[in-house]
Amino acid sequence: MSRQEVDQLNEIERMDKEHVFGTWSYQSEVSPTQVVGSDGMRFSDAHGNEFIDFSGQLMCSNLGHSAEKVSDAIAEQAAKGAYFAPGFTTEVRAKLGQKLAEVTPGDLTKTFFSTSGTEAIEAAIKIAKFYTGKDKVVSRYRSYHGATYGSISVTGDPRRLAAEPGIPGAIKAPDPYAYGSTLDPMESLEYIDEMLMLEGDTVAAVLVEPIVGSNGILVPPAEYLPRLKEIAHNHGALLICDEVMAGFGRTGEWFGCDIFDVEPDIMTMAKGLTGAYQPLGATIVNSEIAAHFEDNMLTHGHTYAGHPVACAAGLATIETYQEGNLIKHAGEVGEYLGERIEELAAAHPSVGDTRGVGLFRGIELTKSSEERMPFGERSDKLAKGSTVVDQVAGMAYENGAYVANMINTLIVAPPLTITPDEIDEAIAALDVALKVSDDAMVD
Template identity: 45%
Template sequence: MAETLSSQQVVDITKQHNFGTWRRGKQWNPLHVVSGDGCWFTDANGKRYLDFSAQLMCVNLGYNNQAVIQSIQQQAAELAYIQPSYTTTARAELSQLLLEVLPKGLTKFFFCTSGTDANEAAFKVARMYTGKTKIIGRYRSYHGSTASSIGATGDARRWPSEPRSKLPGVVFSPEVNCYKCPLKHSYPECGIACADYLEYMIQNEGDVAAVLAETVVGTNGVLIPPPGYYQKLRRICDENNVLLIADEVMAGWGRTGKWFAIDHWGVQPDILTTAKGITSAYVPLGLMAVSEKISAFFEDNLFAHGHTYEAHPLTLGPAIATIREMQRLNLVERAVEVGAYLGEKLQALKAKHKSIGDVRGLGLFWAVELVKDQAKKTPFNVWQEKLDGKTLVVDQIAGKMIASGIFLQAWMNHFVIAPPLIVSKEEIDFALTALDEHLAIADQLVAG
């Protein structure tokens, strides 16, 4: 019988032989997690933690959903793998189900393994379809970690890999951020100047294949576009023969109170990419969906893309189960109801704490942004400090939260609050009581 590893051995072996992503190895001390149930996960010492960010904003159904687990077991027993040039019942059933929940008009699908893969496919499709090269992204964005997707990422995570992995033909535009506009305008007086600037870029860059946008920016701050932004962007893309790619990797699957965030604005993208919540992250699955005009193009033109794990059977059955569970539990509608409760509680925290500059969100997708000067909106930390491995103010507070039995995703100067869609109001109260206490760390550092 193999030797049973102690929890400390598990941690030590992991640190010695694995990479801690987006961090220095010496700073990594991974928590040994052994189980999860509902909105809670448990470490090897038996301590339970409320997951207030659904891990990487992906465990939308919470832990231990039996319908999804059974679908994995059933598919593994029936057919664990077949190459993507064949098909399976799960592939056809999932395709039919997607037509019910995706924005109308997206009718052709490419199944892959992650959001990164989905965006890589989208870039290739946009270029093959249009015959053009350039993709316009936004500075506060994240689209993945492989060469093309990190090259199209606007935030500083791309800096260490440049220039070798810089994606040729990607240019960046200002983000849509009405709290702290990079163009120094104010909505609605600005007339949505950030969209106008994108049109200026399209007309002066030339050779633009697509505009790439996280419909609601995720890790970089849950940035909610103002009313009319996406309608205006859709018109600009149409008038200039440019495709609109909606990255819904994080914002999709009920997170914002709609099946997909773009549904809030009634706009159909040409290409939609998603992952994470499609299986509640129980198995790795990504999806690229395209409009009928793009689908028709590839009837007579080579679709020059694919890989070994495309439409992997083990990933498709769980996606079917996840969507059906979301429908059974009315989780999209529930995100609206419970999200309103969460939003009210967060606004109350803002009124109480001088370190909170902004609270914003949709459904069960929120950010709490910290500042050391509310009037000037001055952040506590800057990107270079993070890249240098400095412990940021939000990291200090997140450390206190985990010690209190609550996991909260911290990034730069904000927290991403995105619990599983099954979270209860009592669990929200439990987490926010702790956050209220630990925000004293930031309050003490506020200027003046």
């Protein structure tokens, strides 16, 4: 950062910059903005600006910023008993376990609680290995599953490269990415079938995000996930669905896999599980896997497994989804969001592709619509400086809408409580911002 930019930081921001690491960043480029408040769909900074939260922060604030039932439940549980060791149970932990068995598909029944999506994946990998007695996990290149050694090893996006070679047995497969891949989505699936055949009977699980999140909001064809489950099972592997981002109503269904009517063997959750009011991860397994651990040790645990305050938040969050009919609302208002995004695509030549379902939408940009040339390459994720896609998000922010972006795609994932008027407001900011990419096109 230049001296001038540092001078623009306030005291809190300067203190933070000096003493706190920014995530996934060259620290010289980190410029923390102090946020001071939030209300409903909006948050405000210490410089007097207010923003509509069009990505629910990191695609996790599913209830917006004023979910009183959840904050009350947190305060109540903190006063009653902030922490007990995992060997004890609490009413909120037991009820949340039961609730997850109720809202997740089919026979998924027993949960291991942790504190993040990353840890939910770590537990899923270990459980799959313990249960099957096999070591390998097949996941896909355009995926993000977490930051710790196991979860980054099964992640496909460029963030994994710095951690490689990572854990043994993490094998990558191609993705259902019709816009940008040379493989047709269903062909990519048959490629996975071939991979599993060639690996022999050594793969514990196939791990996928049913709808890929930060790697571009990739929605596979309807037949993809059912066939993937069939392929995995034919080769003696489990299907793990990572619902950390797609779960809890974002797609207009409880979980991304519900859209495809597929019940995974193991499912991971976090983010929307508490609407980000508390850090909580969860790994739920079917009854057969659960039964395996009756007489085989579950060699896994954390100090904060089943943390009472986090579980209280989770329970209150799910009740809020149910009482407010928010999953259905997300589907309905998500249709409107989709229509408004299509209007943006029609008006802006730099919008190469739009994808998504419900309130889970991606806008992929291009500098040449003819050749589908991206503004942001995968390698840019690890490079210094900003891309045109970053600049588009920056311009939306200047115009009052916070929109996340990754590599070459803007990620729209607002709280499920958003209204059509609020969608219009954020779309207006994006409309201005997309002129930046239109102007940067090569054709």
